[in-house]
Amino acid sequence: MKKLKVDLKELVSEMEMGENMELTGYLDTETGEIISMPDSVMRAVEDGDEEIPELADWDEEFAAIAEKILGDAKNRFLLIPKRESREGYEIMAAFTGSVRKKGLQEKLSLALNNRGAFRRFRSVLNDHPDELERWYKFKDDWMREEAVQWLILNGIEPVQVVSGYFNDDGTEINADLVPKPGLCLTCKKDNAGGKEEVMCLLTRNDQKGDRDFECGAFEPKEDL
Numbered sequence: 393m394k395k396l397k398v399d400l401k402e403l404v405s406e407m408e409m410g411e412n413m414e415l416t417g418y419l420d421t422e423t424g425e426i427i428s429m430p431d432s433v434m435r436a437v438e439d440g441d442e443e444i445p446e447l448a449d450w451d452e453e454f455a456a457i458a459e460k461i462l463g464d465a466k467n468r469f470l471l472i473p474k475r476e477s478r479e480g481y482e483i484m485a486a487f488t489g490s491v492r493k494k495g496l497q498e499k500l501s502l503a504l505n506n507r508g509a510f511r512r513f514r515s516v517l518n519d520h521p522d523e524l525e526r527w528y529k530f531k532d533d534w535m536r537e538e539a540v541q542w543l544i545l546n547g548i549e550p551v552q553v554v555s556g557y558f559n560d561d562g563t564e565i566n567a568d569l570v571p572k573p574g575l576c577l578t579c580k581k582d583n584a585g586g587k588e589e590v591m592c593l594l595t596r597n598d599q600k601g602d603r604d605f606e607c608g609a610f611e612p613k614e615d616l
Contacts, residue, residue, distance in 0.1 A: 397424045398543065398550045400568060404535045406472050407542075417472035418461060421548065426472070427457060434458045470546055475535070484513050487530045490574055492612075496520060522613075526577065533572050540568050559597070570597045573605040580613045 398419070406417035406426055416434065418427045437458040461469045481504070488500040496516070503512035517524040543550050550568045558564050570593060581588050591609070599605050 393544070393547055393549045394421070395549045395551050396421065396543075398548070399424070399426065400536055400539055400550060402426045403472065403539045403543075404532070407475050407539060408535065409474055417474075419470040419472055421468050421470060421546075427461075427469070429458060429461070430454060434461075438462060473542065475538075481509060483531055483534050484509070486534070487527055490530065490577060491523065492578065493523075496523065526613075529583070530577055533577065536568075537571055544569075565593070565597055567593060570600055572596060575605055575607060575610060578612055579607070580611050581609065 403419070403426055406428065409415060409417065414431045415428045416431055418429060419425075420427060433454045437455050484500075484504060488497060488504065491497040491500060499516045500513060503509060503516050506512060517527055540550060549566065551566070573596065576582050576592065576596065579592075581592060583589065595607055595609070596605070
């Protein structure tokens with residue numbers, strides 16, 4: 393597997409772009425750079441548009457990159473998939489299942505089963521600031537994991553390590569390859585920082601790949 397330094401936040405942002413955006417994302421597998429290519433420039437280059445030399449400076453730079461992408465015979469540039477609305481619904485449904493307040497869970501379930509699910513879901517959470525914050529974190533973790541799995545599927549290991557901590561085989565722990573179980577998202581120690589965060593990471597790393605995750609240090613958030 394090829395190790396590559398990739399900005400996961402930027403990759404997630406690119407994957408979250410809707411189909412209505414006139415931009416298409418590509419990952420440069422040699423540099424790790426994420427390219428948001430204007431579709432208009434790509435079409436102009438692909439069609440051999442004679443007006444390309446008259447483009448603005450920034451468009452000329454994109455045109456040069458577009459030529460490299462179109463002439464890519466070694467799969468250097470990977471097309472970054474965009475999240476479908478169906479998947480957005482799946483994330484909301486998964487979050488709803490993690491909510492422990494029965495009344496709130498029922499409201500969210502009802503919101504998801506009616507028209508305008510996205511708007512209604514957010515409207516319900518607006519009345520629960522703590523859960524709204526947890527939702528944003530839940531969604532970010534979900535999309536981050538999806539981005540990591542997409543990279544792995546394409547033979548790429550994102551490079552981000554926790555210096556000084558190693559697996560039993562001597563390899564340094566890569567934080568981006570350690571999934572975060574749902575239990576962690578309801579624990580008050582999630583993203584606590586410092587030693588707590590390191591210990592949580594090591595606990596998750598020790599059980600990576602296990603069917604059931606257990607943690608003796610789990611403490612539910614007070615608002616759950």
